[in-house]
Amino acid sequence: xxxxxxxVSIVSSTGxxxxxxxxxxxxxxxxxxxxRRQVAFSxxxxxxxxKMAKADGAVSEAEVQAFRDIFKYPDDQAHNVARLxxxxxxxxxxxxxxxxxxxxxxxxCNGDCSMLEDIIDGLFHIAKADGALHEKExxxxxxxxxxxxxxxxxxxxxxxxxxDIGESDPYEVLGVSRKDDFAEIRKRYRALASENHPDRLAAxxxxxxxxxxxxxxxxxxxxxxxxxxxERKAA
Numbered sequence: 001x002x003x004x005x006x007x008v009s010i011v012s013s014t015g016x017x018x019x020x021x022x023x024x025x026x027x028x029x030x031x032x033x034x035x036r037r038q039v040a041f042s043x044x045x046x047x048x049x050x051k052m053a054k055a056d057g058a059v060s061e062a063e064v065q066a067f068r069d070i071f072k073y074p075d076d077q078a079h080n081v082a083r084l085x086x087x088x089x090x091x092x093x094x095x096x097x098x099x100x101x102x103x104x105x106x107x108x109c110n111g112d113c114s115m116l117e118d119i120i121d122g123l124f125h126i127a128k129a130d131g132a133l134h135e136k137e138x139x140x141x142x143x144x145x146x147x148x149x150x151x152x153x154x155x156x157x158x159x160x161x162x163x164d165i166g167e168s169d170p171y172e173v174l175g176v177s178r179k180d181d182f183a184e185i186r187k188r189y190r191a192l193a194s195e196n197h198p199d200r201l202a203a204x205x206x207x208x209x210x211x212x213x214x215x216x217x218x219x220x221x222x223x224x225x226x227x228x229x230x231e232r233k234a235a
Contacts, residue, residue, distance in 0.1 A: 043102070046081070046088055048095060048098060048119065049126050050088035055136050114200075116149075123141055142155070157172055157174065159172075160173045169224070170231075171224075173221060173223075174228070189221065
């Protein structure tokens with residue numbers, strides 16, 4: 001049974017509130033941690049991307065394509081994915097309620113949970129797909145990150161990978177300060193590179209299809225590190 005069929009099966013057993021699926025993931029799949037991680041991540045992205053689209057008031061074709069870039073589901077599962085997406089959009093529960101439930105799925109249960117960062121990264125990928133990050137989308141993402149307990153520095157680091165936020169970009173991307181010595185910056189860069197290794201992503205339940213987003217993330221980290229290295233060498 002595919003992940004999408006499993007999700008629809010869970011929806012059928014919990015009623016028409018996708019928020020209930022989050023709790024079902026926690027309990028029904030407790031004995032299958034790998035599937036639990038994959039399903040949890042998929043539910044998170046479906047629910048929050050649908051809510052983000054609703055908050056913005058419009059869904060562009062570019063955003064739909066970005067969603068498909070993340071979830072390369074089989075053609076015969078398209079109707080199941082669409083059902084879950086529309087269920088999330090129509091659910092009376094607000095996105096904050098979703099975010100609060102989803103934050104409880106993080107294994108590490110700390111404010112800078114890697115799985116939750118992956119979700120924010122994926123949402124940025126979708127939000128910017130139409131060529132601009134709109135004010136309502138940024139407000140949505142900021143609030144979700146806050147509910148996730150993510151530090152402002154970590155959130156700004158993710159945002160800097162997707163949006164030009166000024167001359168401090170390279171430092172924002174790595175989550176470091178201009179006051180840090182280069183050895184500390186290199187240590188931070190290597191830690192981020194380790195976090196984004198394919199094996200680490202798989203362990204967090206990130207679908208293989210989202211590894212493309214992770215590749216873009218790694219390219220941004222590399223570019224930031226190289227820019228800082230050039231700056232420090234020229235100084």
